[in-house]
Amino acid sequence: MSTQTEPPEQTDDETESTPEAEPEPEPRSPGQRRRDEKAARAAERDREAAEAEPDLGDDAITLKVFRYDPEVEGKTEPRFDTFQIPFTKGMTVLDALIEARDTYDSSLTFRHSCRQAVCGSDALFINGRQRLGCQTQVADLDSDVVRVEPLPHQDVVKDLVVDMEHFYDQMEAVEPYFQTDETPDGELEEQFQTPENREEIKMSTRCIWCGACMSSCNIAADDNAYLGPAAINKAYRFAMDEREGENMKEHRMELIEQENGVWRCQTQFSCTNVCPKDIPLTEHIQELKREAVKSNLKFW
Amino acid sequence: MSQSYDRGTVEDFGRWRSFTAGMWAWLFHKFTGWVLIGYLFTHIAVLSTAITGEAAYNNTIVGLESLAIVRLLEVGLLAVAVFHILNGVRLLFIDLGKGLEAQEESFYASLVITGAITIASVPTFVSGVF
Numbered sequence: 001m002s003t004q005t006e007p008p009e010q011t012d013d014e015t016e017s018t019p020e021a022e023p024e025p026e027p028r029s030p031g032q033r034r035r036d037e038k039a040a041r042a043a044e045r046d047r048e049a050a051e052a053e054p055d056l057g058d059d060a061i062t063l064k065v066f067r068y069d070p071e072v073e074g075k076t077e078p079r080f081d082t083f084q085i086p087f088t089k090g091m092t093v094l095d096a097l098i099e100a101r102d103t104y105d106s107s108l109t110f111r112h113s114c115r116q117a118v119c120g121s122d123a124l125f126i127n128g129r130q131r132l133g134c135q136t137q138v139a140d141l142d143s144d145v146v147r148v149e150p151l152p153h154q155d156v157v158k159d160l161v162v163d164m165e166h167f168y169d170q171m172e173a174v175e176p177y178f179q180t181d182e183t184p185d186g187e188l189e190e191q192f193q194t195p196e197n198r199e200e201i202k203m204s205t206r207c208i209w210c211g212a213c214m215s216s217c218n219i220a221a222d223d224n225a226y227l228g229p230a231a232i233n234k235a236y237r238f239a240m241d242e243r244e245g246e247n248m249k250e251h252r253m254e255l256i257e258q259e260n261g262v263w264r265c266q267t268q269f270s271c272t273n274v275c276p277k278d279i280p281l282t283e284h285i286q287e288l289k290r291e292a293v294k295s296n297l298k299f300w
Numbered sequence: 301m302s303q304s305y306d307r308g309t310v311e312d313f314g315r316w317r318s319f320t321a322g323m324w325a326w327l328f329h330k331f332t333g334w335v336l337i338g339y340l341f342t343h344i345a346v347l348s349t350a351i352t353g354e355a356a357y358n359n360t361i362v363g364l365e366s367l368a369i370v371r372l373l374e375v376g377l378l379a380v381a382v383f384h385i386l387n388g389v390r391l392l393f394i395d396l397g398k399g400l401e402a403q404e405e406s407f408y409a410s411l412v413i414t415g416a417i418t419i420a421s422v423p424t425f426v427s428g429v430f
Contacts, residue, residue, distance in 0.1 A: 128318035218323070267394050269322025269403055282322075283400045290397065 059087040061138055063096050065108065066149040069158050078156075080147075081105070087138065093126050093146055094133035097160075110160035117276055120208030123215070124160055125149040130212035130274040151215035167211045170228050174235040174255055182245035197242045204237040204284055206277040213271035213281055225260040229271035229281040232262055236284040239291070250295070257292035265289070321404040325387055332384040339377055371426045378425070379418040386410035 063083040069075035083100040085091075094112055101108040111121040115134045122133040127147050138146060154162035184191060213229040214220050220228040227235075238244060239252040256262050262285050271281040319327075346364070350357040364370045390406045393399050399406065 128315070218326075266326055267322065267391065267403075268326045269320065273320050273322070280400065282394075282403075283397060286395060286397050286400070289395070 059144075061085050061087050061091075061096060062145045063100055064145060064147045065097070065100065065160070066156075067108075067159055068156050069107075069109075071158075081108075091138045092134050093124070093131070093136045093138060093141075093148060094122055096138060096146060097133060097148065108160075109158045118208060120210030123151055123210035123212040123276070125151055125215070130216045132210060132212070132276040135276050151211060153215050153217075153221035154211070162211075164211055166224065167209075167214050167228070167230070170214070170231040171209065171234060173227065174231045174238075175252070176231075176234040176238070178238065178241070178244065180244045180248055182243075182247075191243045193241070193243050197240070201237050201240050203279050204233050204240075206279055207233055207237075208277060210276060212274045212276060216270040216274045218268055218270065219264050219266060223260070223264065226264040227256070227261055229265075229285065232256060232265070232285050232288060233279060233281050235261075236288055239288065253288075253292060253295050256288055257296070262288045262292060321407045325390070325403075325407040325410075328383060329387050329391070332380045332387075335377075335380045336384060339380075366429065368426075368429050371429050375418060375422055375425050378421050379414055382417050383410060383414040386413055 061084075063085050064080045065083065066078065067075065067081045068078045083096075083104055085096045085099050085103075088095075092115075094115060097108070097110055098112070101110075110124070110133070112134065113119040113121045117132050117135040120132070123130060124133045125131075125148070126133065126136055127141055127143060130151060133148070148160065150156045150160045150162045154164070154167070157163055180191075207230060209230065211230065213233075217226075217229055220226050235252055235256045239249055239256070244252075265282070265285045267282055267286070269282050272279075272283070275281055346360060347357075349360045387407070387410045390403070390410060393406070394403060
C-alpha cells in the first residue's frame, strides 16, 4: 500500500516547497538571523530539559520498595514504589533507602540505627533474600534494580517495618542471659572460661537479634511454636558455656529438647545462608540435637 | 506468622526461584520419600499375587514388564531411590556435625551421581520393550 502512495507524495512536497521558498529572502541582517536561531535553540534546550528526568548520572539505580500503610486510606493495598537513586561509590541499600526517603518521600518508613551491622534493626528482604540493608553494597547485588521488601513471614506494621514481637518472645523463651548456681567461693573471685570453651561459643555470641534467620526459616514460618534458629542459637550460647555449670545446662536442655525446640529443624540451611554475622546456625542446632540425644540415651 | 496477614504479591509461590541448595535438597528428599512410600504399597500389592498361586504371580510380573510405561517408571524409581539414599547419607553426616560447610557441594554431588546411575541404567531397564 505504501509503495503505491509514495510517488504522488514526493511530488506534493516539491510543489509545496517552491512557493514557501519565495518569502524567505526578506531583508534580514545575518546577525538578526543568528540571534533568532540562537533563541530557537535555547528554547529547544529548555523544553528538552524540562521534559527529561533529572540527570542522576550514568549508573543510577532503580529502587523498588514495598509500601503499605494500614492507617492511610488508599495505601492499605500493598504495592511497590519505584525510586531513581544516583549511585555513589560504597552505597549500601540502606543509603539508597535514606536517599529515597530524604529526597522523594518522607513517609517511607524503615528501621535503622547504627548503619554498621551492629544494631540489627534493618534486616530487609533485598532482591529475594534476607540481608541487612546497611551491610549490603548496591554494587554487590549485580543488578541495577534493587527490590526491597519487609522480612517475610512477619506481620507488616508499615512499609518495611515488621512486627518483631513474636521473634523477641521466642528469644526470651530460652532465657537469653547468663545464670548459674555455681558461683566461686571468694567474693571477688572471677568466673574463668577456658579459651577452648570460648572458641566453641564464639560465633554464637555474635547474634544481633535482627531476625533474618527466623524470617528465612520455612519451619518457623509454618509453626509459630517453633523456637526458631536465633533462639536456639542463643540457647546454644549459654548451654555450651561451661561457667553455668551442670545443673543449669540440664535446665537449658529441658527447654530446647522439647518438640518445638531443636527437633523442628529440618536442616534446610536457610538460616545459615542468610545470617549477616555468619553464625553457623544449623551446626549449632545439630550440636544441640546431639547433646539432647546424649543426655537422654542411657544404655545402662 | 505468615498465615495471619496476606501480603499480596510479596509472598507468592514464585519464591522457589530463590531457593538455595539446602532447600532443594530438603524438597527433593521429601518428594522422593513420599514416592518410595507409594512404591512400597504397589510393591507389596504385586508380590501379594503370589498368594493366589505361582501362575498368577508370573502372569502379573510378565504382564507388567511388557508395558513400556512400567519400564520407564522403573527408571524413575531407580532415580528416586538413588537420590534418597545419597541425600540420606548426606543428612547422616549433617546430623553427626561432619562437613556442614560442604553441604551444598554434597547435594550437587548427590544429584550428579543420581543422574549418572540413572542414565547408565536406561539400557538395562528398557531393553526388549521398545
